[in-house]
Amino acid sequence: MADLKLVYIDLDKNERTVSIERTVFMIGRSSENDLAIPDSRLSREHLKIERLDDVYMANDVGSSNGTLFNGRSLTEAVAIKDKDEFDLGGGLLLTALLTESKADEPEPAAVPVSPKPAAAAAASTSGSSISPMIFLLVPTVGIVLLLAVGGIFLLLRDTGKTVAGGDDPDYSDSSGVESTPERSPTPKKPIGTESSSTPTTGSNGNNSPVVNGSGDNRSADGSANDVGSSVEQNGAAFLRSIAQNEPKAFLTGEQSDIVAKKIKQVTSSALADNINSARKNSAKLKEIAAAKNLRPQLIATAAIAKLGNQRGDVVQTAQGMADILAVLSTQVGNEFGDDVLMMIAVYDQGAAGDTMKLRNTLQSLTTKFPESARTIRTIWFLKKNSQITDQEYDFALRFLAIGTITQNPKGFNVNAEPLIL
Numbered sequence: 001m002a003d004l005k006l007v008y009i010d011l012d013k014n015e016r017t018v019s020i021e022r023t024v025f026m027i028g029r030s031s032e033n034d035l036a037i038p039d040s041r042l043s044r045e046h047l048k049i050e051r052l053d054d055v056y057m058a059n060d061v062g063s064s065n066g067t068l069f070n071g072r073s074l075t076e077a078v079a080i081k082d083k084d085e086f087d088l089g090g091g092l093l094l095t096a097l098l099t100e101s102k103a104d105e106p107e108p109a110a111v112p113v114s115p116k117p118a119a120a121a122a123a124s125t126s127g128s129s130i131s132p133m134i135f136l137l138v139p140t141v142g143i144v145l146l147l148a149v150g151g152i153f154l155l156l157r158d159t160g161k162t163v164a165g166g167d168d169p170d171y172s173d174s175s176g177v178e179s180t181p182e183r184s185p186t187p188k189k190p191i192g193t194e195s196s197s198t199p200t201t202g203s204n205g206n207n208s209p210v211v212n213g214s215g216d217n218r219s220a221d222g223s224a225n226d227v228g229s230s231v232e233q234n235g236a237a238f239l240r241s242i243a244q245n246e247p248k249a250f251l252t253g254e255q256s257d258i259v260a261k262k263i264k265q266v267t268s269s270a271l272a273d274n275i276n277s278a279r280k281n282s283a284k285l286k287e288i289a290a291a292k293n294l295r296p297q298l299i300a301t302a303a304i305a306k307l308g309n310q311r312g313d314v315v316q317t318a319q320g321m322a323d324i325l326a327v328l329s330t331q332v333g334n335e336f337g338d339d340v341l342m343m344i345a346v347y348d349q350g351a352a353g354d355t356m357k358l359r360n361t362l363q364s365l366t367t368k369f370p371e372s373a374r375t376i377r378t379i380w381f382l383k384k385n386s387q388i389t390d391q392e393y394d395f396a397l398r399f400l401a402i403g404t405i406t407q408n409p410k411g412f413n414v415n416a417e418p419l420i421l
Contacts, residue, residue, distance in 0.1 A: 002100055004097070004098055005017050008095070018035055022034060023050065027046055028042055029044050031366060038331060040244075040293060042089050046060070046092075048061050049080070055079050057077045057080070058074070058077065060075070067086060067087065080096050230412075231251070231256040231404055234407035234411070241420070242297050244295070262397050263404065267412060271304070271405070272409065274311060275417075275419050277314045279417060281314060285299060288322050289322075289421075293329070299321065300314065303317035305399040325343065338374075341378070342378070342382065344395060345393060345395060
C-alpha cells in the first residue's frame with residue numbers, strides 16, 4: 001500500500017508537506033477544501049485527488065485557469081506516480097511523493113474444520129430411505145398448513161361481510177328497515193354558465209373566496225413589475241460579467257428592490273458622461289484589467305463608482321484602484337459576483353493597508369454560523385450581522401447599482417450607451 005504526500009510552497013514562500021489521508025481530497029481557494037490556498041488564480045474547487053485501492057487518481061474539477069500535469073493540460077483523470085508535478089492555474093505548484101507503507105502482517109493459516117456430525121451421518125446413511133422421505137414430507141406438510149390457514153381466513157372474511165350486510169343489497173337490519181344508499185354528490189354546473197362580467201369565485205377549503213384562482217399578487221392584467229424585472233435581469237448580467245466563473249449569477253426579489261432604490265440615487269448626467277467615457281477608453285481599461293487578472297467590467301465600474309456624482313477621468317481612477325483590487329481579489333476572491341461585491345465593500349480597508357481583515361473575518365464566521373459558506377460570503381449577510389460598516393455596504397451597493405445601469409443605461413433613464421467590456 002502506497003502513501004501519498006504533496007509538497008508545495010505556500011504564500012509566505014515556505015515549503016509545506018501535506019499527507020493525503022482521505023479517500024477524496026479536495027484542493028482549491030475556498031476554505032472548505034482539504035488544502036485551501038487563497039490565490040485568485042485557483043478556483044474555489046480546483047483539483048480532486050481520489051484514492052482507488054492502491055492507486056491515487058487526480059482530476060481537474062472544472063477550474064477557470066486549468067491544471068498542468070507534468071507540463072501538459074490535465075483534461076481527464078490520471079494516476080499519480082512518484083515525482084509527478086501539478087501546476088494549478090499558475091498559482092500553486094505541487095510535487096507528488098509516493099512511498100510504500102509497511103506491509104500488513106500475513107493472516108494466520110486457516111485451520112481445517114472437521115465435517116459436521118449431521119453431514120457425516122447423512123453421508124453414512126445415503127442408502128437409507130428415511131432421509132429422502134423427510135425432505136419430501138416437510139415441504140408438503142408446510143404447503144397443506146398454508147392452504148388451510150388461507151381457507152379459514154377467507155371463510156371468516158366472507159362470514160363477516162354477511163353479518164354486517166356490507167355487500168348484500170337486500171340486507172335489512174333487525175328493525176326491518178332497508179339500508180339507504182349514499183347520496184350522489186351534487187352535480188357541478190356546466191362550465192361557462194357564470195356571468196362573464198363577474199369574477200369566478202370558489203372556496204380554498206377555509207371558507208375564503210379565491211378570485212380568478214390565481215393566488216398571487218399580480219395585477220388584474222397579469223403584468224409583472226417592469227422595473228423590478230429589469231433590475232433582476234440587468235443586475236444578474238452584470239454580476240456574471242465581473243465574476244471569473246459564475247454563469248448562473250442572480251439577484252433575489254428583495255435584493256433587486258434594494259438595488260432599484262439605489263439606482264434612483266445614483267442616476268445623474270455625470271454618471272452618463274462617465275459611462276460614455278469608459279466606453280471610449282475600453283481598450284485601455286481592458287489592458288489595465290488584464291495586467292491584474294481582473295475582469296474589465298469590474299475595474300471600469302469600480303472607477304465610475306469611485307467618482308460618484310462627479311465627472312472624472314475613468315481610466316486614471318481605474319489605474320489608481322487596480323493594485324489594491326488585485327490584492328483583495330487574492331485574499332477575498334473574485335470567482336463569484338458576491339466575492340467581487342465583498343471586495344468592493346472593503347476597498348478602503350485595502351487602501352489603508354489592511355487587505356486580510358475580511359478574509360480572517362470570513363474564516364471566523366464559517367465556524368460561528370450554521371449557514372453555508374456561500375451564504376456567509378455576501379454583502380447581504382455581512383451587513384445583516386454587522387460585519388461591514390454602513391459606508392462599506394453603501395459603496396458596494398453603489399457599485400452594483402451602477403453596474404446594473406451600465407447594461408442598459410437608457411432603460412434606467414441614463415443618456416448613455418451600454419458599457420459591455
